[in-house]
Amino acid sequence: MTNSCSEEASILYTLYCINKQISSKFESCIGMSQSRHDILQQLYQVDEISQTELQKKVNIDSAAITRHLKQLEAVEMILRRKNPEDNRFTLVCLSDHGRKKINSYQAEKARFVTLVFKDFKEEERQELMDMLTRIQNNISQV
């Protein structure tokens, strides 16, 4: 363990490493970043949605959303238009072509996720999720 003295610090460091490793493997397996996959996933589940709404769901900066969507638009995965009732809003939806491609991404993601949690029993996953949620609560109070 390279990080430090305390056991807690080691856990923190491991979390940090795991995340880096997951990001990296995710991208090489699925062919896009977790964030971008998440955006597409959200779009898949709705008909049309405003950027702000989308931003709240995927929990990344609105500037980042803009940039992702511009690129996705450029490769014709998505379509954008102004909301005619309120021109401040931009409505986003998957293109037909985009919607089709996502199925294959989903399959690959499912496979990936299964590998990450190989040999985890249901109750262990439950426990892990509980602990992570507790950590999340702790952090939010820092």
Next chain:
Amino acid sequence: MTNSCSEEASILYTLYCINKQISSKFESCIGMSQSRHDILQQLYQVDEISQTELQKKVNIDSAAITRHLKQLEAVEMILRRKNPEDNRFTLVCLSDHGRKKINSYQAEKARFVTLVFKDFKEEERQELMDMLTRIQNNISQV
């Protein structure tokens, strides 16, 4: 849970979120990124070390190491010199001034870490660490 269908995917997403939250809070609490803190921490524990050796310990790209160290050198936290026995190596060490500052960082980090794991019992931490390690092994085989 915004990410997806399966329970595993939710855990993955939570990991991803936690990491973002931790990074952000870490930086606002300690005043530097986790990586940079880690670099300084490593330097604190040795007298002098080559960049490559350091790179292996903190587990980030050597290009990133170079850039971190340049900045740390600019603010006179560290010193660098060529290894006289082999001019390919650059040896790095903390400046006196740097070494002094790190004590306060350590205290702050300890406080931070304690908050993150508030209400975790020793055996829970142990369990968490075990599970994270297993995940790490799984990933490395993907």
Next chain:
DNA sequence: CATCAATAGTTGATGCATCAATTAATATAC
């Protein structure tokens, strides 16, 4: 209804990481 506030989206600057290509020094092999 004119001004002021709030909201959505965009852009620019910055930080940090990666990979690929390059430079410089040293080691190896014939």
Next chain:
DNA sequence: GTATATTAATTGATGCATCAACTATTGATG
């Protein structure tokens, strides 16, 4: 001992996230 391979460090291009500043649109208030 000269050509070749290896190694350490650096640099440039790129990706992705953040914050802060700005534009454009709409809402609210006097």
